[in-house]
Amino acid sequence: MSARGRVSSLLPDFPWDTIASVKAKAAAHPGGIVDLSVGTPVDPVDPLIRAALGSVAEVPGYPTTHGTLELRTAAVDALKRRFGITGIDPAAVLPVIGTKELIAGLPRLLGLGGGDLVVIPEVAYPTYEVGALLAGTQVARADGLTQLGPRSPALIYVNSPSNPTGRVLGVDHLRKVVAYARERGAIVASDECYLGLTWDGRAVSILDHEVCDGDHTGLLAIHSLSKTSNLASYRAGFVAGDPALVAELLEVRKHSGMMVPFPIQAAMTAALGDDTHEAQQRERYRARREVLRNALLTAGFRIDHSEAGLYLWSTRGEPCRSTLDWLADRGILAAPGDFYGPTGAEHVRITLTATDERIAAAVRRLTAI
Ligand SMILES: Cc1ncc(COP(=O)(O)O)c(C=O)c1O
Numbered sequence: 001m002s003a004r005g006r007v008s009s010l011l012p013d014f015p016w017d018t019i020a021s022v023k024a025k026a027a028a029h030p031g032g033i034v035d036l037s038v039g040t041p042v043d044p045v046d047p048l049i050r051a052a053l054g055s056v057a058e059v060p061g062y063p064t065t066h067g068t069l070e071l072r073t074a075a076v077d078a079l080k081r082r083f084g085i086t087g088i089d090p091a092a093v094l095p096v097i098g099t100k101e102l103i104a105g106l107p108r109l110l111g112l113g114g115g116d117l118v119v120i121p122e123v124a125y126p127t128y129e130v131g132a133l134l135a136g137t138q139v140a141r142a143d144g145l146t147q148l149g150p151r152s153p154a155l156i157y158v159n160s161p162s163n164p165t166g167r168v169l170g171v172d173h174l175r176k177v178v179a180y181a182r183e184r185g186a187i188v189a190s191d192e193c194y195l196g197l198t199w200d201g202r203a204v205s206i207l208d209h210e211v212c213d214g215d216h217t218g219l220l221a222i223h224s225l226s227k228t229s230n231l232a233s234y235r236a237g238f239v240a241g242d243p244a245l246v247a248e249l250l251e252v253r254k255h256s257g258m259m260v261p262f263p264i265q266a267a268m269t270a271a272l273g274d275d276t277h278e279a280q281q282r283e284r285y286r287a288r289r290e291v292l293r294n295a296l297l298t299a300g301f302r303i304d305h306s307e308a309g310l311y312l313w314s315t316r317g318e319p320c321r322s323t324l325d326w327l328a329d330r331g332i333l334a335a336p337g338d339f340y341g342p343t344g345a346e347h348v349r350i351t352l353t354a355t356d357e358r359i360a361a362a363v364r365r366l367t368a369i
Contacts, residue, residue, distance in 0.1 A: 007134070010133045010134065010136075011130060011133055011134075012126070012129070012130075012133075015126065015339045018336075019037070019324065019333070019335075019336065022321075022324050022325060022328045022333065023035075023037075023328075023333055025325075025328040025329070026327070026328040026331050026332060026333040027331075028331075029330070029331025030331075031331055031361055031365070032331065032361070033331055033332075033333055034331055034332045034333070034354060034358045034359075034361050034362040034365070035333045035354065035358075036292075036332060036333060036334055036350045036351045036352075036353075036354055036362065037333045037334055037335045037349075037351065038335070038351065038353070039163070039227070039310050039311065039351045039353050040232055040353055041226065041227065041230040041231075041232050041353055042353055042354060042355050043230050043281060043284060043355075044230070045229075045230050045231065045233075045234075046229070046230070046271070046274070046277035048270055048271075048274055048277065049229065049231070049267045049270050049271045049274075049277070050267075051270070052266045052267050052269065052270035052271075053234075053263045053264070053266060053267040054263075055266060056262060056263050056266045057263055059262050059263075061262075062259065063259045063260060063261060063262040063265060064259065065094075065250060065253050065254040065257075065258060065259050066094060066095075066250055066254075067093075067094070067095035067238075067260060067265050068265055068266075068269070069090060070269050071093075071095060071265045071266075071268055071269045071272070072090035072091070072093040072095075072238075073090045074268070074269045074272035074273050075090075075093045075095075075223070075238050075240065075268075075272050076088050076089075076090050076093060076240075077272070077273070078272040078273070078275075079205070079207075079221075079223075079240065081275065082196060082275065082278075083195060083196075083204075083205055083208070084208065085205050085207045085208055085221075086209060086214075087207075087209070087214050087216065088207065088216070088240050088241075089243060091243060091246075091247075092216070092240055092241060092242070092243040092246045092247075093238055093239075093240045093246070094238060094239050094240070094246050094249055094250050094253070095236075095237070095238045095260040095265060095268065096237045096238060096239060096258070096260065097235045097237075097258065097259075097260055098224065098226065098232075098235035098236065098237050099191070099193060099222050099223070099224040099226075099237035099239075100127055101235075101258070102222060102237065102239055103125075103127045103128060103130075103131050103189075103191065103222065104127050104130050104131045104134065105131060105134070106131050106155070106189060107131050107132050107134070107135035107137055107154075107155060108131070108134060108135040109248075109249055109252050109253070110154075110155065110187065110245075110248070110249075112132075112135050112137050112154050112155060113135055113136050113137060114136050114137070116135075116137040116138065116153075116154040116155070117137065117138045117139075117140060117148075117151055117152070117153040117154060117155075118131075118132035118135075118137045118138070118139050118140075118153065118154065118155045118156075118157070119139075119140050119141075119142055119145070119148065119153045119155070119156045119157065119186075120132070120139060120140075120141055120157045121141065121142075121143055121157065121158070121159055121162065121341075122141045122142065122143045122341050122343050123162075123164060123165055123337065123340040123341040123343055123344040123347075124141065124157070124159065124162075124163075124340055124341055125159060125163045125164075125191065125340070126339065126340065128157045128159075128191075132155075137154070137155075140153070141341055141342075145176070145177065145180045152184040152185070152186065153181075153184065153186045154186055154187065155186060155187045155188075155189060156177060156180075156181055156186050156187070156188050156189070157188075157189050157190075157191060158174065158177055158188065158189075158190045158191070158206065159190070159191040160174070160190070160192070160195075160203055160204075161194040161195065161197065161198065161203050161307070161308030161309035162194075162305070162309065163193075163194065163309060163310075163311060163340075163349075164311050164313055164335070164337065164339075164340045164344065164347075164349040165304065165305040165306070165311070165313040165347075166194075166305045166306035166307055166308055166309040166311050166312070166313055167305035167306075167307070167313075168198065168201065168202075168203045168305075168307055168308050169203075170204075171204055171208075171210050171211055174190075174204065174206055174208075174211045175210075175211055175212075177206075178206065178211060178212050178219065181218060182217075182218060185218075186218070187218050187219075187220065187242075187245065188206060188218060188219050188220070189220045189222060190205065190206035190207075190219065190220065190221050190222065191222045192205055192206070192221050192222060192223055193222065193223060193224035193226065193227060193228075193237070194227065194308060194309035194310065195223070196227075196228040196278060196282065197227065197228065197282060197285060197308055197309055197310060198307070198308040199286060199289060199307055199308055200307040200308075201307060201308075203308050205221050206219050206220075206221050206241075207219060207221045207240065207241055216241045216242050216243070217242050217244075218242055218245070219241045219242055220239050220240070220241040220242060220245055220246070221239065221240050221241050222237065222238075222239050223237055223238055223239070223240070224236070224237040225237060225268055225271055225272075227310060227353075228278050228281065228282070229271040229277065229278060229281070230281060231267070231268070231271060234264050234267055234268075235260075235264065236260070236264055236267065236268045236271070238268075284356075285310060285352045285353075287356075288352045288354070288356065288359045289312070289352050291359060291360070291363050292312060292350065292352065292359055292362060292363060293306075293312055294363075295362065295363040295366040295367050296312060296314055296350065296366060298366065298367050299366040299367065300316060301314045301315065301316055302314070302315050302316075302317070304347070310351055310352050310353055311349045311350060311351055311352070312349075312350040312352070313337075313347050313349060314334075314347060314348055314349075314350050315337075315346050315347045315348070317346065318346065319345060319346060320336040320337045320338055320344070320345055320346055320347055320348050321336055321338075323336075323348045324336050324348060327348070330362075330365040330366065331361075331365060332362050332365060332366070334348040334349060334350045335348065335349040335350075335351075336348060336349075337349060
């Protein structure tokens with residue numbers, strides 16, 4: 001490499017490499033590994049979505065960066081039907097090639113840099129930090145904004161329901177975040193990819209009238225179809241909210257060719273228009289969660305938060321790498337909590353994204369005396 005330096009040197013080591021040996025141990029189990037480390041869907045894509053994908057497979061032209069009006073209207077309608085979010089114009093919706101790429105690029109796309117501060121949750125999806133580091137901003141981990149003292153952030157991430165903790169932030173908490181951000185001129189990016197996966201109680205969007213009084217200024221809600229519609233392989237998500245911010249993101253992304261492929265747009269339109277497959281998937285996860293949760297409690301784990309989302313944030317009150325070993329002895333692989341921030345060091349993240357057969361195997365192994 002030239003003396004210019006490698007961009008990757010700005011970034012943390014890829015954390016999954018650090019669990020290779022424990023993965024090998026789990027894989028050596030005679031009954032095979034039960035991999036509960038990665039939140040990747042395992043249930044098939046609904047036929048309705050596959051048909052929509054195939055129906056436009058012959059179309060040769062470039063798609064638009066803004067996406068079709070049908071797609072953006074379907075997103076607006078789905079947000080209203082599923083979550084009661086109102087007041088979004090289809091122009092203020094922008095499809096993205098999976099939300100990970102948006103998050104990794106967001107600080108940069110918003111023009112943030114050296115002097116700016118990005119706030120991320122204390123234990124957080126790692127890509128929030130990656131996006132900030134790629135833009136060269138400072139990063140602070142904070143759940144309570146008073147922790148920040150006099151510093152004024154440029155961008156604040158919230159993630160409710162959370163990956164990895166499954167914690168849901170209430171209306172009051174979100175209102176305080178919005179008020180704090182407005183006082184300081186910060187943008188709030190609310191990652192809502194688990195909003196449709198609540199188990200106890202409800203989770204609200206940052207764009208909910210109860211949270212922002214109908215004013216979307218400075219607010220962005222990020223929605224992924226990966227988990228709720230099993231579309232992780234398609235790379236399908238969108239961002240909605242402040243019309244001026246969405247227009248700015250669109251402008252920059254147009255120049256950079258950040259277009260969602262046209263057949264994926266058609267698939268997304270179908271997925272957003274149908275609540276049946278989404279409800280079925282939620283019930284699959286609910287059943288898996290119930291048996292896995294009971295088995296973990298029987299095995300002596302404590303489960304914190306986890307009232308929503310696809311993870312059981314679990315602890316045996318010991319360093320997470322010891323828990324990882326204990327699970328690997330039983331052929332089960334989890335993600336260590338320290339992947340998500342220093343305060344996760346005594347937790348492991350156990351996903352619900354495995355087949356019924358693999359979840360049953362995990363339950364047998366956890367409850368064997
Ligand atoms: C909190 C959170 N945000 C964003 C993503 C990215 O999802 P995708 O890129 O599949 O839309 C994930 C994926 O696991 C996630 O957990």
